[in-house]
Amino acid sequence: MDTESIRLFVLAADKLNISAAGRELGMAPAVASARLAKLEKALGADLLKRSTRKVTLSLEGAEFLPYAREILAQENAALAALGHGHLTASGTLRFTAPSTFAQLYIAPVLPTFLALHPGISLDLRLTDMPFDLIQGSFDLALRNSALADTSLKARKLADDTRILCASPGYLRRHGVPGHPDDLAGHQLIAFKEPVALPLRGPGGAAGQFNPRGAGCRLVMDDGLSQKVATLAGAGISVNSLWSVHAELLDGSLVRVLPDFTVDTQAALWLVYPKANVLTAKVRIFIDFLLEYVGSKPVWTVPTSATGRQAT
Secondary structure, three states: OOHHHHHHHHHHHHHOOHHHHHHHOOOOHHHHHHHHHHHHHHHOOOOEEEOOOOEEEOHHHHHHHHHHHHHHHHHHHHHHHOOOOOOOOOEEEEEEEOHHHHHHHHHHHHHHHHHHOOOEEEEEEEOOOOOOOOOOOOOEEEEEEOOOOOOEEEEEEEEOOEEEEEOHHHHHHHOOOOOHHHHHHOOEEEEOOOOOEEEEOHHHOEEEEOOOOOOOOEEEOOHHHHHHHHHOOOOEEEEEHHHHHHHHHHOOOEEEOOOOEEOOOOEEEEEEEOOOOOOHHHHHHHHHHHHHHHOOOHHHOOOOOOOOOOO
């Protein structure tokens, strides 16, 4: 297919005016009409409904339009990869991310992204239960775990340090653990499933956060709900530092065993299928998130609340 004719169709669909679309591309009205007719013949479908008063999209045209935008985005990406032209983008980008992280750090900067890139629309799926990128037809995903899937490519957004937390009230009632072995006598909150997690401390010290015993009466699959339960005094939980940074600052949560971190080798990764061409819209969104979220993560700034003990 002729990409210039596809570009003409996208412009005509946006403007609902074939002559205006043709003029923007330097075509006379008759030439623009002829090129669209040739494209429709090649596709075997009428993309636009024409009358003496107006132009509207046909059902087939509405179905073809997102694919047409993607064809143009792929062309832009290919030219950019060869150092030609400008990295412009349009179309809908499907993105999935953990809900808690998205609420705290992605949703607040979306107005800036949309203002900078008016041709891009975002279709977001925000949940702590990961989608399959390929089966779900996602362009990009944020994963906060160790990256093991060899079918994916990734860019690191930031470190994902995980720590133990509890509320001051819980620690007043149950005592402050001084060593990982002391966790056996505490109420532990597990995320998704009660699995043992290794702890790494200074000088090679080691231990475990092990909720697989009688101390674990609460298993949760939603990060925000887990934090709320921890704030309410339900027990000690493992949290990403980015998730509890504000609560450590205001003292509503206290870091437990402040010299230890959870040794999961986790990081925040922006991932996409290897089979996918890195289109202009995906590259632009990755660069935006790296600049506005990953360049100076606020949660990596030391806080006075880190390591605070209950009183």
